[in-house]
Amino acid sequence: MGFSKLGLSSKLCETIASLGYHTPTPVQQQAIPYALRGQDILACAQTGTGKTAGFLLPLIEILSDSRAKARMPRAIILEPTRELALQVLENFNTYAKSYSLKAALLVGGESLTQQEKILQQGVDVLIATPGRLLDLLERGKIMLLETKYVVIDEADRMLDMGFIPDVNRLMAMLPRNRQTLLFSATLADEIKKLVDTYLVQPKKIIITPEERTAATIEQHYVAVGPRQKREAVRHLLSSFGKDTPNIIFCNRKSEISILVSSLKRHGFDVEGLHGDLTQTTRNKTLKDFKENPASTLVASDVAARGLDVDKLGLVINFDVPINAEDYVHRIGRTGRAGQTGKAFTLVTETEKDKKLWMAVEKFIQQQIPVFSIPFEKEKPFKAPGTKKPEIKKPELKAPVERKVSAEIKESVEPKSPVSPSQKMPHKYVRKERFPSYEHPENVVGFGEFAPAFILKKVSQKHFSLEKD
Numbered sequence: 001m002g003f004s005k006l007g008l009s010s011k012l013c014e015t016i017a018s019l020g021y022h023t024p025t026p027v028q029q030q031a032i033p034y035a036l037r038g039q040d041i042l043a044c045a046q047t048g049t050g051k052t053a054g055f056l057l058p059l060i061e062i063l064s065d066s067r068a069k070a071r072m073p074r075a076i077i078l079e080p081t082r083e084l085a086l087q088v089l090e091n092f093n094t095y096a097k098s099y100s101l102k103a104a105l106l107v108g109g110e111s112l113t114q115q116e117k118i119l120q121q122g123v124d125v126l127i128a129t130p131g132r133l134l135d136l137l138e139r140g141k142i143m144l145l146e147t148k149y150v151v152i153d154e155a156d157r158m159l160d161m162g163f164i165p166d167v168n169r170l171m172a173m174l175p176r177n178r179q180t181l182l183f184s185a186t187l188a189d190e191i192k193k194l195v196d197t198y199l200v201q202p203k204k205i206i207i208t209p210e211e212r213t214a215a216t217i218e219q220h221y222v223a224v225g226p227r228q229k230r231e232a233v234r235h236l237l238s239s240f241g242k243d244t245p246n247i248i249f250c251n252r253k254s255e256i257s258i259l260v261s262s263l264k265r266h267g268f269d270v271e272g273l274h275g276d277l278t279q280t281t282r283n284k285t286l287k288d289f290k291e292n293p294a295s296t297l298v299a300s301d302v303a304a305r306g307l308d309v310d311k312l313g314l315v316i317n318f319d320v321p322i323n324a325e326d327y328v329h330r331i332g333r334t335g336r337a338g339q340t341g342k343a344f345t346l347v348t349e350t351e352k353d354k355k356l357w358m359a360v361e362k363f364i365q366q367q368i369p370v371f372s373i374p375f376e377k378e379k380p381f382k383a384p385g386t387k388k389p390e391i392k393k394p395e396l397k398a399p400v401e402r403k404v405s406a407e408i409k410e411s412v413e414p415k416s417p418v419s420p421s422q423k424m425p426h427k428y429v430r431k432e433r434f435p436s437y438e439h440p441e442n443v444v445g446f447g448e449f450a451p452a453f454i455l456k457k458v459s460q461k462h463f464s465l466e467k468d
């Protein structure tokens with residue numbers, strides 16, 4: 001089935017064809033016709049399924065017949081992270097390139113004044129994170145009277161990040177006669193509640209768990225000792241990631257900086273990305289990463305969702321993700337849109353890692369094959385009860401007499417006893433500073449290198465008090 005069968009205009013279909021999309025993905029097939037008819041949609045679909053085009057294409061079609069007014073966006077797309085918001089904006093600009101529609105980003109970490117200025121000029125689509133949108137609404141900088149199309153994207157991630165109260169407040173401010181589309185990888189009770197409260201008889205689209213990880217991703221489990229993780233990463237990058245962009249996911253921000261420094265020391269082209277960096281740095285890092293075909297990004301889960309990098313070859317989970325679902329998002333950065341990719345997860349033998357990994361396999365309903373790395377140092381796991389190998393102390397040998405040529409010997413060894421001043425051309429040399437003073441011997445405890453103030457002759461008048 002082609003895109004034209006879904007009810008999209010030939011103009012939009014031409015753009016889609018120019019991007020190389022020939023067949024709509026299942027979520028697009030199901031969502032686009034209903035969205036075009038103005039129906040609410042609840043879609044259980046994760047990133048990598050083509051869901052972004054699933055809501056953007058009908059949105060472009062719906063908005064194409066009228067113009068935006070100042071401070072009155074006609075559509076709002078809520079995203080949990082700034083990175084995702086930026087990516088949706090990029091997708092929008094690509095899909096809507098033949099239309100005079102304007103989209104803007106409203107995310108934390110960017111200049112408020114600049115964002116207010118753009119709003120004043122009038123935007124059709126506002127792609128926002130909930131906090132910043134609420135902030136501007138409360139300052140009266142945005143009016144929602146014209147907002148008739150609302151997308152809550154990655155609702156489960158919003159829940160994880162504690163944004164659901166903000167989403168509730170926002171939804172309560174929106175006009176009643178609107179169309180709402182909600183996308184979520186899972187349907188926790190809080191999400192169901194959101195659906196029941198704000199969506200009207202939604203069309204339900206469910207992508208089954210078997211489709212959770214794309215078949216185009218080769219997944220591997222790598223058993224490592226706690227101190228073998230960096231060696232494993234180097235091995236995997238050198239073996240499989242030399243010519244592709246790659247991502248390494250860590251659970252802790254502190255780990256990211258350490259790993260970046262370590263990999264740089266080993267000559268890898270890497271950069272770090274996490275939520276504590278300024279937005280400008282995050283944007284620049286992502287831009288550089290997307291433009292550099294053989295670099296590696298060491299990232300936290302801010303990069304796990306939605307990040308779309310062409311031909312990303314390798315995903316390495318430096319740590320097993322805390323949320324099993326994040327595993328799907330992390331590895332979903334590769335093997336996108338029919339391309340192939342590899343994903344490796346480093347798992348230590350700790351109880352914590354074992355539990356987390358079990359949760360991952362349960363969630364994806366797959367058993368992931370083991371990949372072995374020929375480690376240089378210790379074996380991955382020490383069998384319980386194994387004794388530490390005894391370290392033999394080296395035997396002390398008598399010093400070896402070195403053969404030195406007569407010429408060198410002469411230049412190194414003094415012919416006759418020398419005074420400290422001759423041996424040490426030093427600022428503390430007493431002869432220079434106290435030429436009148438000649439000390440017969442070295443000062444006890446200082447060898448030949450006694451500082452000058454110790455060697456200074458004390459004048460008799462300094463003893464006058466003692467004499468009294």
Ligand code: AMP
Pocket residue numbers: 020021022023024025028046047048049050051052053306308336337
């Ligand atoms: P998403 O799930 O929205 O993040 O999309 C995943 C990737 O699939 C993106 O790189 C899209 O450009 C690509 N994509 C979306 N729809 C299609 C399609 N119908 N055919 C081929 N690629 C697509």
